[in-house]
Amino acid sequence: MVARTLRPRLVGRRVTAVETSGLALRRPIDRAALRAAAVGARVDSVARTGKYLLIEFSSAHVLVAHLGMTGRLLVVPAGAPRAEHTHARFALDGGLDLRFVDPRRFGVLRSYSRTDLETSPELSVLGPDPLDAARFTLDYFTAALRASKRDVKTFLLDQSRLAGVGNIYASEALHRAEISPRRRGHRVRAADAARLHAAIVVELQRAIENRGTSFSDYVDADGNSGDNQNSLAVYGREGEPCRRCGKKIRRLVQAARSTFYCPGCQR
């Protein structure tokens, strides 16, 4: 969603300057590298793979951005007041700024030459993106799941198996597919795996259609929050009735992350 709203505002624009806050994100920001990649270059494309945004420049460099939990990439007028926790500012022609704002600093902002992108530590470890139908096939998913002894919920969060499913959508997809989050991967039957495979795609597409899940911090490039949090079936609904079977939604902790599920219809 962020990519979708960034694209029309960025593609074709030229970067005239780059400033950074000096504070580190998950890794330090390499100001010199960002400048070398972006200043004087034009934005050729904006793409996404997994949870990473890829902004490709005419300099044959690519800006790799991960928003973590609280990150925002915003396009604002150059004169707009600098929001607190603004860690990078890309001045654009046309009087606009691209700004990276991230209070919790769990995000990532790095640049690579196009040739090094695939082997970067960020992207080289990613599994297929569920919305990339050519790579996220049912055969792939079933085989990967069968090879895993972990809880299926934990499996879904492993970005090296599939890239882009976060904690919210993992719970939602399992509920849609009527599978217990505690089921071990290799114990998920083929028919269930097929339902889960489809449910993951549906959940991600639905989140995009609803313009993102603004559970707390998410906003798109225009600063608008999404609506998807209003249509979640289980996430954040502990104690409330399941809309499918009426049983109370429960919460448990797996791999130090909250999981929400319905004990009635997820077996």
Place this chain on the structure above:
DNA sequence: GCATTACCCTGAAAGC
């Protein structure tokens, strides 16, 4: 090889 735990960080919410 895998699971578990701690860590980074800030702001909101809960607790006292």
Place this chain on the structure above:
DNA sequence: TGCTTTCAGGGTAATG
């Protein structure tokens, strides 16, 4: 009312 503590989780790294 106001301060302190807890919790949230993206990913990574250390430990069991």
